[in-house]
Amino acid sequence: MAKTNPFQFIQQVRSEVAKVVWPTRREVLLTTGMVVAMAALTAVFFSLVDLAIRSGLNGILSAFG
Numbered sequence: 303m304a305k306t307n308p309f310q311f312i313q314q315v316r317s318e319v320a321k322v323v324w325p326t327r328r329e330v331l332l333t334t335g336m337v338v339a340m341a342a343l344t345a346v347f348f349s350l351v352d353l354a355i356r357s358g359l360n361g362i363l364s365a366f367g
Contacts, residue, residue, distance in 0.1 A: 306314070325333075
């Protein structure tokens with residue numbers, strides 16, 4: 303690997319950072335809202351699945367116990 307001095311490294315880093323397309327405030331808020339909504343939907347789904355499994359097992363165990 304070719305060695306670069308620290309000054310060249312900093313120049314390369316700055317040029318790469320300049321190429322980054324930063325999201326707008328609206329995009330950040332929109333994607334954050336989508337993540338929160340999907341997390342909430344996932345939590346509700348797994349809560350309902352857990353409730354169904356628990357109810358089913360309680361019904362089976364009460365029938366035989």
